[in-house]
Amino acid sequence: xxxxxxxxxxxxxxxxxxxxxxxxxxxxxxxxxxxxxxxxxxxxxxxxxxxxxxxxxxxxxxxxxxxxxxxxxxxxxxxxxxxxxxxxxxxxxxxxxxxxxxxxxxxxxxxxxxxxxxxxxxxxxxxxxxxxxxxxxxxxxxxxxxxxxxxxxxxxxxxxxxxxxxxxxxxxxxxxxxxxxxxxxxxxxxxxxxxxxxxxxxxxxxxxxxxxxxx
Amino acid sequence: xxxxxxxxxxxxxxxxxxxxxxxxxxxxxxxxxxxxxxxxxxxxxxxxxxxxxxxxxxxxxxxxxxxxxxxxxxxxxxxxxxxxxxxxxxxxxxxxxxxxxxxxxxxxxxxxxxxxxxxxxxxxxxxxxxxxxxxxxxxxxxxxxxxxxxxxxxxxxxxxxxxxxxxxxxxxxxxxxxxxxxxxxxxxxxxxxxxxxxxxxxxxxxxxxxxxxxxxxxxxxxxxx
Numbered sequence: 539x540x541x542x543x544x545x546x547x548x549x550x551x552x553x554x555x556x557x558x559x560x561x562x563x564x565x566x567x568x569x570x571x572x573x574x575x576x577x578x579x580x581x582x583x584x585x586x587x588x589x590x591x592x593x594x595x596x597x598x599x600x601x602x603x604x605x606x607x608x609x610x611x612x613x614x615x616x617x618x619x620x621x622x623x624x625x626x627x628x629x630x631x632x633x634x635x636x637x638x639x640x641x642x643x644x645x646x647x648x649x650x651x652x653x654x655x656x657x658x659x660x661x662x663x664x665x666x667x668x669x670x671x672x673x674x675x676x677x678x679x680x681x682x683x684x685x686x687x688x689x690x691x692x693x694x695x696x697x698x699x700x701x702x703x704x705x706x707x708x709x710x711x712x713x714x715x716x717x718x719x720x721x722x723x724x725x726x727x728x729x730x731x732x733x734x735x736x737x738x739x740x741x742x743x744x745x746x747x748x749x750x751x752x753x
Numbered sequence: 754x755x756x757x758x759x760x761x762x763x764x765x766x767x768x769x770x771x772x773x774x775x776x777x778x779x780x781x782x783x784x785x786x787x788x789x790x791x792x793x794x795x796x797x798x799x800x801x802x803x804x805x806x807x808x809x810x811x812x813x814x815x816x817x818x819x820x821x822x823x824x825x826x827x828x829x830x831x832x833x834x835x836x837x838x839x840x841x842x843x844x845x846x847x848x849x850x851x852x853x854x855x856x857x858x859x860x861x862x863x864x865x866x867x868x869x870x871x872x873x874x875x876x877x878x879x880x881x882x883x884x885x886x887x888x889x890x891x892x893x894x895x896x897x898x899x900x901x902x903x904x905x906x907x908x909x910x911x912x913x914x915x916x917x918x919x920x921x922x923x924x925x926x927x928x929x930x931x932x933x934x935x936x937x938x939x940x941x942x943x944x945x946x947x948x949x950x951x952x953x954x955x956x957x958x959x960x961x962x963x964x965x966x967x968x969x970x971x972x973x974x975x976x977x978x
Contacts, residue, residue, distance in 0.1 A: 542865060557765055558881065569829060575833060576811075580811060581835065587801055619802030636956050639769070640799070643767065648792070682948075713945055715901070715903040719906065721913045735876060
């Protein structure tokens with residue numbers, strides 16, 4: 539095992555213990571780990587975004603402007619991007635409105651036809667199907683149809699939730715609760731799975747490396 | 754000046770939005786290229802600049818804390834130092850002892866920081882939630898109503914259904930195990946509820962998009978003149 543790997547292992551184990559110390563109570567060590575995580579995340583996020591997105595889309599076309607004049611178009615988003623950064627200067631903050639107008643207006647325009655044809659209609663098509671061919675399929679389709687209808691009615695606030703609408707809405711909230719319960723169960727399992735991963739790291743990789751059994 | 758500051762952004766949003774909306778109905782090479790330029794390049798650059806703004810804001814927040822020596826300013830020093838180190842290591846291909854002289858590729862010092870600092874901190878931070886989610890579950894799952902009981906039962910079935918033990922727990926006299934019930938629950942009532950929510954979200958998205966295009970919704974412009 540190289541020196542870099544050993545230092546990395548001990549560092550990772552130390553940081554894991556520091557973060558787990560929060561289970562006892564909030565303490566300066568945990569706060570140190572939390573802020574370290576924040577700093578590393580910011581730096582990591584920026585570097586990855588720079589290399590994967592900013593460099594190929596902004597810097598590289600700028601460098602190749604002499605080879606292809608079409609690359610000059612990239613100056614428009616770069617200038618608009620600088621306008622966004624100028625929000626830090628209060629007297630020039632209004633310039634960022636042009637950038638946000640282009641970005642938000644563009645995506646608003648794109649959203650209308652795309653979400654209707656790409657999501658809304660396909661979701662409706664999968665909900666409204668001919669029943670059959672066997673009983674399990676019929677039950678499944680009815681459960682789905684009733685659930686979608688009742689959930690939509692629950693979120694329809696133009697009518698007061700009384701009488702028939704109230705009853706349908708109540709069925710809707712039952713479906714929503716089942717869905718939230720399922721999501722909660724899923725989240726718990728995902729977190730427990732991460733916890734098992736960390737415990738395995740501590741026992742197998744870290745302690746195992748000291749006893750010669752893991753790593 | 755008022756027109757430039759207040760009305761021109763709305764005009765830009767309308768023109769650009771309508772142009773990209775119209776692009777959907779004109780499937781030509783030129784319109785596809787325009788769409789590709791916007792979503793694949795311009796939007797990415799603008800989002801990157803928004804990220805820079807966010808980072809500058811975070812730096813400003815921590816720097817002010819350090820400058821004024823506010824409570825916990827030492828932690829801000831940790832944040833800014835770590836940020837500076839990671840950016841330095843990620844941007845400059847320095848030959849660190851024992852590492853490849855590359856910026857962010859495998860075997861670099863940046864990659865080492867990712868594997869030995871970022872990954873353990875990230876995984877531990879999220880695994881910590883396992884403890885707190887258990888106490889939150891206790892509070893949420895105190896079945897006081899029919900709806901809370903439904904939440905409790907669905908949560909328990911899904912949790913039991915996702916572990917090997919769930920395969921062994923079956924309804925007597927049937928071949929229905931917790932795993933299959935959890936699968937049915939996820940594929941049917943769960944799908945139905947989320948589909949209903951999704952349909953509502955899409956209708957709201959269309960409504961808010963139209964409000965933005967026609968200048969009724971202007972919160973993206975922020976306050977001030």
